[in-house]
Amino acid sequence: xxxxxxxxxxxxxxxxxxxxxxxxxxxxxxxxxEPKGDSLTGRTVTINRPRAEVYAYWRDFATLPTFMxxxxxxxxxxxxxxxxxxxxxxxxxxxxxSVITEEREGETIAWAxxxxxxxxxxxxxxxxxxxxxxxxxxTATIVYDxxxxxxxxxxxxxxxxxxxxxxxxxxxxxxxxxxxxEIATAARTRKQFEEEA
Amino acid sequence: xxxxxxxxxHDVRVETVDDPEILNPRDAIIRVTSTAICGSDLxxxxxxxxTMRKGDxxxxxxxxxxxxxxxGSTLEKGQxxxxxxxxxxxxxxxxxxxxxxxxxxxxxADNQDIAMELYGxxxxxxxxxxxxxxxxxGGQAEYVRVPFSDVGPIVVPDGIDDDEVLFLSDILPTGWxxxxxxxxxxxxxxxxxxxxxVGLFAVQSAMLMGAERVIAIDHFPRRLELARxxxxxxxNFEETRTYEALMEMTGGIGPDxxxxxxxxxxxxxxxxxxxxxxxxxxFLGTDxxxxxxxxIVACRKGGRVSMPAVYGGMVDKFPLGALMEKGLxxxxxxxxxxxxxxxLLSAVMEGKIDTTFLISxxxxxxxxxxxxxxFHDDQDEVTKVVLKPGMH
Numbered sequence: 001x002x003x004x005x006x007x008x009x010x011x012x013x014x015x016x017x018x019x020x021x022x023x024x025x026x027x028x029x030x031x032x033x034e035p036k037g038d039s040l041t042g043r044t045v046t047i048n049r050p051r052a053e054v055y056a057y058w059r060d061f062a063t064l065p066t067f068m069x070x071x072x073x074x075x076x077x078x079x080x081x082x083x084x085x086x087x088x089x090x091x092x093x094x095x096x097x098s099v100i101t102e103e104r105e106g107e108t109i110a111w112a113x114x115x116x117x118x119x120x121x122x123x124x125x126x127x128x129x130x131x132x133x134x135x136x137x138x139t140a141t142i143v144y145d146x147x148x149x150x151x152x153x154x155x156x157x158x159x160x161x162x163x164x165x166x167x168x169x170x171x172x173x174x175x176x177x178x179x180x181x182e183i184a185t186a187a188r189t190r191k192q193f194e195e196e197a
Numbered sequence: 198x199x200x201x202x203x204x205x206x207h208d209v210r211v212e213t214v215d216d217p218e219i220l221n222p223r224d225a226i227i228r229v230t231s232t233a234i235c236g237s238d239l240x241x242x243x244x245x246x247x248t249m250r251k252g253d254x255x256x257x258x259x260x261x262x263x264x265x266x267x268x269g270s271t272l273e274k275g276q277x278x279x280x281x282x283x284x285x286x287x288x289x290x291x292x293x294x295x296x297x298x299x300x301x302x303x304x305x306a307d308n309q310d311i312a313m314e315l316y317g318x319x320x321x322x323x324x325x326x327x328x329x330x331x332x333x334x335g336g337q338a339e340y341v342r343v344p345f346s347d348v349g350p351i352v353v354p355d356g357i358d359d360d361e362v363l364f365l366s367d368i369l370p371t372g373w374x375x376x377x378x379x380x381x382x383x384x385x386x387x388x389x390x391x392x393x394x395v396g397l398f399a400v401q402s403a404m405l406m407g408a409e410r411v412i413a414i415d416h417f418p419r420r421l422e423l424a425r426x427x428x429x430x431x432x433n434f435e436e437t438r439t440y441e442a443l444m445e446m447t448g449g450i451g452p453d454x455x456x457x458x459x460x461x462x463x464x465x466x467x468x469x470x471x472x473x474x475x476x477x478x479x480f481l482g483t484d485x486x487x488x489x490x491x492x493i494v495a496c497r498k499g500g501r502v503s504m505p506a507v508y509g510g511m512v513d514k515f516p517l518g519a520l521m522e523k524g525l526x527x528x529x530x531x532x533x534x535x536x537x538x539x540x541l542l543s544a545v546m547e548g549k550i551d552t553t554f555l556i557s558x559x560x561x562x563x564x565x566x567x568x569x570x571x572f573h574d575d576q577d578e579v580t581k582v583v584l585k586p587g588m589h
Contacts, residue, residue: 048289048290169310172309173306179288179302180223180286180287180302180345181269183305184286186305186308188214188218188254188342189216190218
């Protein structure tokens, strides 16, 4: 259960589905992020695998680039810290260090980028048992704070407009990997496959 | 390899393209021995289906020999297999319910967005049927990469001819599911719109499921004759007022169950149809729907509507009032091919279902564009075109 679901709102829907985008952002980020359009993303996917298995795969951050399309690599610094290298437009990359701010085995992983991040961001992944024995519900809630200026505009292009689509696709790939052991591709040849990647 | 590729409305070509390769552990490569042109391929040929790209390889009804396997495939080189047109993973919730065409994972992540926008949730991947359904290369080719080959393809024994089992890939299970969705009870009269391959298999299936009467509706004499061969009574809608005939033939009750095996390119010059045609050609609406309207109106009170026919988009002038007021049940969907294959293979081998009657033309793959033209232009004479990549 996400503790922040019901503050100041009249229903039980997740904050990322609120029509009042700025209020929802406030609710999730606690006023730490200035609202700039679509800087809150939330997505849930149901995965037909046990919660412990799904959680364990995610907690090993180094494997995340397998299904996160725009993440080039994640290097482990220590138990709580990792370094992220993420693709940006025009062949650039953006980088930041991320620290785990909250962790409950099998339930929640929350993180925040540290001071000096190219794109300040924070978020949480919640894992719940799906009703009816359907496996695990994985909810990703991501807040990011795109920088200003010309580079900021480029970055915003992927981080402000596309993140909802990116999160949706990444979660689908994660689901495919967990449920089928592979990520579906329609490529016919190795060459096409590599062009897609 | 050689493959039939799509280049636009009424423009398909046989070209040389790179051979497929194993890309994922559960893949297999199939050397195609037989592949058919489906009525729904004509929707692509006529340019009715969005998200097609030049060079796409068509074909979703195919079978052949396993020539290569990934480490996770359960198939063995040399086995003969029929491949379902639906690409399903076997591991998601829907596959566990045998709702294979609703598989969550058969469609690659990036290609699910369009279907998500259109339909609310994306469906499974399909072979050779636009990028909305995955963008997979199809089976009208010498070789095909088959994903999730441990779940989909069914192995067929050596003694049985391709022509007898090829249709397990789509139209036979589709006709069978259409009849199953009609929830036939003993004593029922079932009316079937469209005597194409799916309609004709639905006729056979409905009979096997215990329908007392089947009434088949079309305007192609040869197709009506085929329906009659399997025990159906017939209505030629060019000569007869269909609704009135159905009411009279059922003693004023209407058919207990109706099956629309026509779909989005219903023929015939009826007012609603002409409006749809204008709209479709101006992209205001994509579906022409005379058959389903008539089926709903003709169906008896409390009856069942089964809709195997392919629809893709929005329609208006849909008789929602008749559906509600008469308390009809509507069942539809892309076929859960994997679910039906084993039982239907047995039925074919035991001689309960005739499949080869359908094939009117066998052509080499090189002549596939002729096959499309013939199938498109003469649906009376050309009931089914099977392409044989090995034939010269």
